[in-house]
Amino acid sequence: MRHLLTLEDIDRASLIRLLDRAEGFRTTGAARDLLAGRTVLTLFFEPSTRTRTSFVLAAKRLGADTLNFDLSHSSTSKGESLLDTLHTLEAMRLDALVVRHDENGMPAWLAAHANTGVAVINAGDGTHAHPTQGLLDALTILQRRPDLERLRVVICGDIRHSRVARSDAQALHALGVQDIRLCAPRAMQPDALDEFPGCSAVEGFDTALAGADVVIMLRIQKERMAETQFPDAAQYHAHYGLDARRLALAGPDCQVLHPGPINRGIEIAPEVADGPQSRILDQVANGVAVRMAVLAELLAPPP
Amino acid sequence: MRHLLTLEDIDRASLIRLLDRAEGFRTTGAARDLLAGRTVLTLFFEPSTRTRTSFVLAAKRLGADTLNFDLSHSSTSKGESLLDTLHTLEAMRLDALVVRHDENGMPAWLAAHANTGVAVINAGDGTHAHPTQGLLDALTILQRRPDLERLRVVICGDIRHSRVARSDAQALHALGVQDIRLCAPRAMQPDALDEFPGCSAVEGFDTALAGADVVIMLRIQKERMAETQFPDAAQYHAHYGLDARRLALAGPDCQVLHPGPINRGIEIAPEVADGPQSRILDQVANGVAVRMAVLAELLAPPP
Amino acid sequence: MRHLLTLEDIDRASLIRLLDRAEGFRTTGAARDLLAGRTVLTLFFEPSTRTRTSFVLAAKRLGADTLNFDLSHSSTSKGESLLDTLHTLEAMRLDALVVRHDENGMPAWLAAHANTGVAVINAGDGTHAHPTQGLLDALTILQRRPDLERLRVVICGDIRHSRVARSDAQALHALGVQDIRLCAPRAMQPDALDEFPGCSAVEGFDTALAGADVVIMLRIQKERMAETQFPDAAQYHAHYGLDARRLALAGPDCQVLHPGPINRGIEIAPEVADGPQSRILDQVANGVAVRMAVLAELLAPPP
Incomplete structure (x- = not known):
């Protein structure tokens, strides 16, 4: 290298x-x-x-x-x-x-x-x-779950414009993760999945979360939120924000990652960001x- | 600590x-x-x-x-x-x-x-x-006068808004200084002396200086000078500036301190700032x- | 020192x-x-x-x-x-x-x-x-040509306003260089040569280059170009730019120096800046x- x-x-x-x-x-x-x-x-x-x-x-x-x-x-x-x-x-x-x-x-x-x-x-x-972000996210997940082949990972937010999502997906795929679900509002879905090896697109955040072991929330650029069908923070949060109710849909001990800085109350609720399943500071x-x-x-x- | x-x-x-x-x-x-x-x-x-x-x-x-x-x-x-x-x-x-x-x-x-x-x-x-300023001012004074209990200290300027004055007063009081005189134009006097332990308010800079062993001049914010009864630099200097004539009212070898940066000709005259009694660079x-x-x-x- | x-x-x-x-x-x-x-x-x-x-x-x-x-x-x-x-x-x-x-x-x-x-x-x-520039230019030249007494050096550009030209000339003169030619558009010629010991003014860049062992090109400030008789980049380049044709007028192995950052296509052509005679990165x-x-x-x- x-x-x-x-x-x-x-x-x-x-x-x-x-x-x-x-x-x-x-x-x-x-x-x-x-x-x-x-x-x-x-x-x-x-x-x-x-x-x-x-x-x-x-x-x-x-x-x-x-x-x-x-x-x-x-x-x-x-x-x-x-x-x-x-x-x-x-x-x-x-x-x-x-x-x-x-x-x-x-x-x-x-x-x-x-x-x-x-x-x-x-x-x-x-x-x-953003390769070092991909590496640090992989390391964070591995520290708790070395059985990568069995993991179900959700990446949620502005997938289309996210270098974090691309590098995360590539790292996790290379390490053997089989189930990587991309979830985004329509305007934030990628044109194609070429850059997201081994990933599948899943509609609806609740659906995507079912049984997840890891959920990686992306930071939303407030400028870009206007392009979605959920242009204000409350609407966005209602559909694509991770709060305690939604996190309960995922598997027990599901790890929550976010590259930071977080927008509290938009893509992530404070109770989740600061909660026991959050790995944000470990990241x-x-x-x-x-x-x-x-x-x-x-x-x-x-x- | x-x-x-x-x-x-x-x-x-x-x-x-x-x-x-x-x-x-x-x-x-x-x-x-x-x-x-x-x-x-x-x-x-x-x-x-x-x-x-x-x-x-x-x-x-x-x-x-x-x-x-x-x-x-x-x-x-x-x-x-x-x-x-x-x-x-x-x-x-x-x-x-x-x-x-x-x-x-x-x-x-x-x-x-x-x-x-x-x-x-x-x-x-x-x-x-501004606790490190309080400590460094105490150290500066001590280097020349270890007999702190006997010292007469004047602090002059915008006492009301000065974190330096508060920390200096607290440090000197804790070290045993008995006579700390606060001197300020009316608009710059503190509401109360709670934060200035062991201090007394003295009207008139000439009066305050009588027999002083240390005088700590505060930096004046030019914006704030407008609120005083001496709104221009010359008037302020005439009443609250430390020049050679005034310094002679203090005790012999009275130390002059200022936290810097100094406003030459406003709160302090160049002859004093650069004179033999100045401790500004020692600070x-x-x-x-x-x-x-x-x-x-x-x-x-x-x- | x-x-x-x-x-x-x-x-x-x-x-x-x-x-x-x-x-x-x-x-x-x-x-x-x-x-x-x-x-x-x-x-x-x-x-x-x-x-x-x-x-x-x-x-x-x-x-x-x-x-x-x-x-x-x-x-x-x-x-x-x-x-x-x-x-x-x-x-x-x-x-x-x-x-x-x-x-x-x-x-x-x-x-x-x-x-x-x-x-x-x-x-x-x-x-x-700009004394460290003078020193580094002298060192650069010396690394290839220790026979300084025999060198022919051209300095070309805004001599009048150049601290680099002054320090270069002074360093090279002190080291024994006998032939230092200053070449500049009229508005950029110095009033006098007092600050340029051992230097001569030469009209015309082609003339100045004849047999040169070193040519030091100066960075042109675009604001100042307007004051010359060649106020646009193309005209300036035609008269005072160093390109391959002109460099061929100098001696073989003539070293090309420039203090950087270079204005490509104005005072120096890319083929010269990136060419084998360029010492710019060595500088x-x-x-x-x-x-x-x-x-x-x-x-x-x-x-």
Whole structure:
């Protein structure tokens, strides 16, 4: 592995190795010699303090130097091409570039043009992929349920525009999950299921939840809610919000995941977000561990 | 001590221990093993580069990792509740949260809701408290005058709205200072003296200065000056500015403190700010040492 | 050397020592014990992510703590004088201040007023000086051509307003280069050559290029192009752009330098910027090494 751009074609063995390594870091907390002297730069074209902070903490806990490239002040706003910025950063001997961009494929494009040993890590691009989120969600589920082949997983919300849904589905499929149900209001259903391997579309959230072991709620962009048949928060919540009544339709001990930040009372009710089945804060903790594993895998591969 | 939120109820022994530790750090400069592997995050809802820089330097000199949480880009601007932000940060395993907020009590509210081992340090909240400023002012005074019981201290300026005045008064009172005089234009006098233990209100700055050993000048917010009976800078300075003539009314070697940044020619004349009795830059130096002591006390308490 | 403000009066021996040290750091990559425990603060009044990043990487690779002073949030925007900010930062025990300012002489002014052991490094001030750029350009040229006395160097573009041109000319002159040709559209020619020791003005870019061993292209500010007789990009490029045809007029193996970020198709054609004679990315790499050498020289002088 030279870059981490998507989970689309990742094989099961690589996934398991990454998740094992992440679980190790979650337990030990830090390994400050591993990336001592290496440099990790975050390059976020779309703001996200949470994800950036998670990557920066991961890099620091492996001993790497970290830098944020502040795009509001950068030469790209003065008209320098992104490619020139890439080559400039490479010449400064960076080891990894953590990229978030609102356009699909931009991290892959940077990786294709990287001409030295720099590793590009996709921290979310458009609606395309968010591979570290896919990994951390898989790790979170696995911690409670290693019997992945038997799991019934529901992903609910704006599937169409969700890079989280794509990366989650790809990770879980690669790990052997057989039953992944996608549930969305009409305007948020994907055109096709090519990017959602092993998934089926299920109409109606109550139906989808039957016997579920895991439900992954997606964050709704309030701007996009207007395009659905349920354009206000109360209507949306009534049809696609996860509350205690609905959660009772799922299997006992059904795990509830959400990539955050949550919209309380819209896609998820507070009683569920803060309830005993919520894994939301575990996801955050696992996020740091998974990012440590990815950085370690790319910059300090095991012999 | 689990958090540092106010000096209101702090006991003399804890204060002395913190100040002793600060004085030690001031002398030694650094102790990079003490917080190695710990993470300190600054969360400033009200900008202050000076105070933030002081805390970040303090944390680095104890070996901690530091992170600034950039609120302009954060999920709180996307509608995430502050509580969710707190729990997210906790899940990433932060050790301390340095919080500045323009609302009274917000750091205490965060501390009350913190459900893991994170320490909350108040870096200034509204008009309520600025405990590290109180500590650094006490340390600065003590360095020259350990005979605190005999000191005559004047605090002058916008007492009513000043978190610095409150924390200074509470620290000095707890340390045994008997004579603390509060002096302010009418609109800037506090409603009551409950939050100013052991203090008396004195009319007229000249009167207040008689025989003083310490005078703490407060920064005036230019917006607020309009509410006083001395609404322009020259009039304000004539009545409540500290110049050389006025300083001569105080005792010989009277120390002059100001939390900075100073408004030259308004609350303080340049000849005093830059003169031999000014302790303003000592306050800055002591500020780093005091913040090291607070971080050490909360995260690495002595056995 | 206590500060690095300009290359105007630097002697050959100091230059050679700095460049030797930089070449050493370029080879070894890091020397993390050298500035362990020291603090380097960047203070940029004019944004430049590239230069700031280069300095921060240099400082980190020497083991120093680094801090960016965010001026948008700082007290200078609340009316604190720059001098008070300087003294405040000094009191926090900074070791070096890396300053960029749009006014000529501001770093020198700060250095003149620095009253403790802080070193001021000019990271570019107005049209006056950009000494680390001068050093890195000299190092880049030297790596291929140590026979400096015999070199023919062209500097082309907005000479009048260029701090890069001034610092380059001063560095190369001090190192013994005999033939430095300045070439510019009329509105961009300097009033006099006082600041360009050993340089001659040459009309016409084709003429200037004859037999050149090095050509340094300057970045054109698009706002300023309007003042020339070639106010659009195509006309400017036709007369003062470096393309393959023009580069063929220079000597074989003529090195092409540009401080970046480049305006492709304006002052430089892509085929040249990306071609085999381009040293642009070497300049970036050398930039980090030179800044390490400067920090080391000022903060950890050899015995």
